[in-house]
Amino acid sequence: MNNGEMAKTVDDLLVVDDLHAHFRVPRARGWGGDALRAVNGVSFSLARGATLGLVGESGCGKSTLGRTVIGLNAATSGTIKLKGEALDGRRTKEQRRAVQIVFQDPFSSLDPRFTVHEIVAEPLRINNCYSPERIDEVLESVGLRPAAAGRRPGDFSGGQRQRIAIARALALSPEVLILDEAVSALDMSIQAQVLNLLKRLQRELGLAYLFISHNMSVIRYMSDRIAVMYMGRIVEIGRRAQVLDRPRHPYTQSLLSAVPLPNPQGRADRKRIILQGDLPNPIAPPSGCVFRTRCFKAEKKCAEAVPELERRDSEDQFVACFFPDNGKTAK
């Protein structure tokens, strides 16, 4: 059985199966290189109109996963299927149209010398479907006035620029939108505006989101299902309420307990799991379970074998751990 065979359903819009993205990292001294397994056997599926939240800390491979799904990185092995059709290195225009991406930093992802009109027009021109009406329509849908079309990114604030980036991604009416830390660079009061906009667009257009973020609170607000990544692997995946209210993987539990709560009343009696140490070197990951070096539950078995992502009971919740929580004592 492939890692997480059951974590996906075949009839979903986007189905990713045992995806690997490895890179060769040259050694500091001497010849040769080492393999960095940025994405190491990831499987999930995404239904039409739904959001899969992908959460993890820096370096866990969540952005590489997003970039591999859209084809910015080549997959080393594994399959990505959109509506049953495999997406590989050579994608048709139609396949590329269907999956679009919004990046984190709206200051570097927009060409400063283009006007807003040109930025949104570029994907339309490439696909021979340019029309000024379409540009006005998308700009309006993200809450920008048509007058904005003649100005350049430099005239806009961070939140407005992110709207432009969203408009560009929507121009070709995609079915899947990859949002890679799309609100992380925005100020608190602006973040809510963009999150609400994304939710409204999803309702209106039936978009499927792969929502990548390091922020658990934002993930909770946006997602229907949540996948937790650690060192290139999904360690837990399930419906939002299951993963957040009854986390079973020790990493999910510690990640959740580390989030500071905006509620001073409860701070005295919060039990916090403080993880020991830092992320291991991704070029020389630990044997067995990659989390075992920081895990409070690790035993001898964890160093010997890699735990598969498996269903833990009748519910739709999958955990890659030999000693998962039974879900009753957590939280």
Next chain:
Amino acid sequence: MLPDSGSTGPGSQPVLSVRDLVIDAVSDEGRERIVDHVSFDVMAGSVFGIVGESGSGKTLTMLAVMGLLPNNLRVAGGEVWLEGRNLLTLSAEDLRKIRGGRLAMIFQDPMTSLNPVINVGKQIGEIIEIHNPSLSRGARKDRVVELLSLVGIPDPGRRYKQFPHEFSGGMRQRAMIAMAVANAPTLLIADEPTTALDVTIQAQVMEILAEVRERTNTSMVLVTHDLGLVAESADEIGVMYGGRMMERASVADVFANPSHPYTVGLFNSLPRIDAELDELYSIAGQPPTVGAYPSGCVFHPRCGLSEGRPACASNEPALVSVTQGHLAACHFIEEVTPWAARVAAAALGRSK
């Protein structure tokens, strides 16, 4: 009723008192007011959190306290009292003796605040040498190793000789904490100390910081945009917007009864890990450009409570008491609580 009553509890003494601090930007075109009449006290042994978005003036306020404002900015008024001395009137020489000694700072990015070509132990030792030149080299090294182990760095003897690039982000921030507490300061200013770190590492660093503060009995100003962080670490908070202090009170009071429309907006626009929200409240518009603040109340163009009432655009509201020790700057303070209840109910959902 005093518009600016300082202490909150009997017997508690402020370590730092900032009174009506004003900061101007000076250029060839003239002067712009950046920070306007900001006041607050930090009580002995406690943590004061300053919350605000980028451009709210929170970092500049603390740089002014340290005497580290960039060249184009000037303190144009106010007082900063630390242990009976007004820091704003001290000579550069006297101020240098206080910085790194009685007053220490931790910055956001530990990679750019450490020297990459000097080993970590020597950098921490340097701070001790400057403020205590009579200490022998051996004693200094012992002290640094002791500090490294205080902040939970394993194998401090070996780590002493390592360079910043050999430390992970969390370790570097611990080294910065060790450096900050090296001369047993009375006040620690931590400006976004964990913003560059992952949540699990943030939890480690905040725990170490709390432990170190407790052992050395140090007070702290925590500057952050993270409401969760202040809720967990601070005793009192000040909410800044557009270079002004909008609300100031104990952490419990601000979270239980936010009394400024901006604070209410901020709380309800935040996705919550501990609640299922249907739709976030969103504060309309953009924060003002630094220096080019609106007339009257700086928040009025975005305010959900003002609804264009003329008083908001014409007069700047003063900080007044809502309850004992709870201050807010709003013309319609008595309307804030019922409005806040409506905003919170809307966020919880149409679905319920």
